[in-house]
Amino acid sequence: MPELNLTSAPAHLRHGSSIGQPLTRRDGVLKVKGQATYAADNHPPGLLFAVIAVSNIAHGRVTSLDVAAAKRHPGVVEVMTPDHKPPLAIDPEIKTNPFVFRMEVLQSNEVRYANQPIAVVIAETLEAATEGAVLLAPRYETLPALVGLDAGKSYVPPVVGVGNPTENHLGDVTAGLASADKQIDAIYETPAQYHNAMEPHAIVAHWNGDRLEIDMPTQGLMLSLARVAELFGIAHDKIHIRSPFLGGGFGSKGLMAGPPVLGIMAAKLVGKPVKLVLRREQMYGPVGHRAPTRQRLRIGADAEGRLTALDHHARTVSSTFDDFYEPAADASHTLYAAPAIRTSHDAVRVNTGTPLFMRAPGEATGSIALESAIDEMAWACGMDPLAFRLKNYAEVEPITGKPFSSKALRACYDQGAARFGWAKRSLQPRQMRDDAGLLVGWGMGTATFPALMFQAEARAVLRRDGSGAMEIGAHDMGQGAWTALAQIAADELGLDIERVEFKAGSSDLPDAGIAGGSAHTATAGAAIHSAGAAVIAKLADLATNDERSPLFGAGNAGVIARDGRLTRRDDESRSESYGEILARAGVAEVEARGTGAPNPAAMEQYAMHAHGAVFAEVKVDPELGQIRVTRMVGAFAAGRIVNPHLVRSQLFGGMIWGLSFALHEEAITDRRSGRIMNANLGEYHIPVNADVPPLDVITVEEHDPHVNALGIKGVGEIGITGSAGAVANAVWHATGVRVRRFPIRIEDLLTQR
């Protein structure tokens, strides 16, 4: 791969602090010119093409594969099957840590879900490999498939999400409901959804002697590397993974899945570099999805509209062979101040690829149900939905009683409502029409997402020529890490961003953890912050301990790094450039490492969440039932905003996902075969441009001294929450029809005229 040269883009010269500046993406020009090398753009000499053959059935066994026919096809080099494959060092069924998921890498002929890999054909061309996979003409012994939320006996999983308790209690829900003046008891259903990143999962794997070179999009370089190391029994330092750009991940590229492992196995089998790219329909199985849910909400309120109890139960599914449980009911822990809260989950096993984190896992599914239910409760109480939410505003986190590290939600409600014009909303549904006679409805939802921190390390360098470097194995999924993290690096090094060589996206750099949980900027940013502080401290040591320096004797705390110079805090006239300090000390550069990690003491003391309020307007054709979202306003408070431009884009994207959740997205599974019938972007609907209204994002100022050193809360996922419910509630307000199964369909609205 050629060295990335991000500074070849036009200089975005800004003076002063980089953090907070709305820089455009530094990799944008590369992308526009097609010069950003994604994994599948790599073509090492001698490259062969691997194509996966996938199972047509959802449950059973492969009884035969016509390997000979595939091999006879011109150009086919090898066929990898359970009977003919390089051995793995450990059984991939063994869960060596909680972030290891079971995968199908030809260890048996068992079929556990539709679209499961059952063989790999390797050929000189993509076309030959593709046809070879068809010629395998698999035969099966088919067993009945488990499909849907009622597939079998339900059970209570040990944990949901990542180690969350399955059940949580606060107070006495039964008593709270019994004492309520008004109650609602409603069931909501959300469908299976697939991440559908624009860039399909891809790998170019190349065994170079005992070294393994990998080009692969990943949201977790070191997690992937560790998994590859244990599966193939090789040392970490023999593996190099490059992942400079991802065409989206949304959680589906976080953990090592079967297909890239098959690519590495294929390269080993043929002794040549191999490229394996999933076809769109093959992404509907082995690389995770958002599990369907059925959620029951029982809510009680007193005569004043104060919540007396909130009971949120979620049924979900996992695969027949592994465990991931969409923590949907947990959405009810933080938002509304009910004196009694119970959240609980159960699940059934179905023949599906194991569900996984998908942008706002649990929060998105839980939010659309909770926000719909709160809307229903407000209506039952005869209250405006915003007034009802304000009446039940949580001053402390309801489920734990902890104070919030910061919470500017009231300002989000105020500013969002004002911008939207919410005060003019009719309380009754089906009251508003536009000039053409279309029904108009206004709805709102509250957004929330936890402010998480993982672990990361960074290495900072200052050089005699006055430049600096920041190295961190961070991931740019399109969200803008190349830009936002470089901005933080520039500030921490006290240099202009153009003087900082920012390196990321490669496994030979310090571990940046995982780009997930909306925590990447915060976590990597904290590591960059501490690495920068450490290297500046070293430089300051060189200066302040040297009597030839104008800074001699100032002490570490006594200097400030700014514009490539150290300056005495108490005497601005005394300063020295980095280059001068290093030259006099006779060193070419100084370097230091720093880490970012959660602060357990602060977490013990505070509840940490980003918040927001989303307002949506929809229009609905009164007879034909077609829906159009015509306006959305989202006001979000998410701590420090590193780059307002990129943050706005993240929030736009989230709001569009929310709209999509309410109105479009659904994997249609055949109830008999367990096969997904719309595994393509023509039929798996996501919004097109004409579906997306003008979006208005307000970022509400919020200072959080507790979440992390930089006060960053993360914005990658919160935009979906609140938005999905706001759209659904607007549809109700337009039509008077409460649809509780998502996405809302035209036939749901044909009932009334």
Add this chain to the structure above:
Amino acid sequence: MKQFDYVRPATVAEAVAAAAQPGATYLAAGTNLLDLMKGNISRPDRLVDVTHLDGLDQIERLADGSLRIGALVSNADLAHDAEFAKTYPAVAEALLSGASAQLRNAATVGGNLLQRTRCAYFYDTASRCNKREAGSGCDARGGENRTHAVLGWSESCIATHPSDFCVPLLALDAIVEIEGRNGRREIALDELHRLPGHTPERETVLEPGDLILAVRLPPAARGFAAHARYLKVRERMSYAFAIVSAAAALRIEDGKVAEARLALGGVAAKPWRARAAEDVLRGVAPTADAFQEAAWRALADAKPSGDNSYKIELARRIVVRALTLAAAGTPARIPALPASPFASTSGAIHA
């Protein structure tokens, strides 16, 4: 992909001869065919590329007042031909409501007529499908079929024809010119597509080698320009096939409907002409009641083929709306959201 021969004939006669061979098929823009080949739904041995044939990309106004549209005219070029859009506004609106701008730039008139169904089980080679493999069964029955046919279906097949373009063409009595092994012939568009019966694998009346040369709109089709609309209800604002659509065209004289044309899309294995509805409108005032009556007539024979009874009621409402819109008059410009319920700019359309 399966290996195949690729031939590029120089003349229509060569094309017909090349395509008459077993396993051969015509390739126009390939926006449908290539997808089918990549998915192994179609596995032709030979592609006969017609895109280089001369003379099939013209829009010609004939002396008798007909319009002749060459089979290779792109969907976009046709829709954007100002004269065409003015004379046959519902056809232009239908074209612009289909697929995406990129697809319309490529897709041809002939290919649009002969595009295959979007039944998911037809596309899914793991499923049984009588259309893809005669006699294998139909997994759409009892499956995920909320978008399937409500008219003209059989136990063998409940698929719909997905074309938007065909719907107003049918309403306007379009004629299809065909060159085959036995020379040239022409048929009404209404006769081109077959209902499934026991042989859903036979989708059209075309014989091996038959090449569509052109589509002709007869002189009478010009008479509806002032009152013609296409309306398409779909699950997103654009880039989605119709759940149900309708083309309505009226000739209004002295406040009465002198002649009405009505066709439905997304309801059957072929674009569906609603002649009974047309009949009740002849000679009556264009009122809401008359349109309701027409809608009942149009769907009188409809029955659900699965989880799709809502399509019958939806189709009735679409008929009423399309007729209402047509009666209100063709807009001066094709709306920015062609054929959408959200296209309307004038008030009073919605009750």
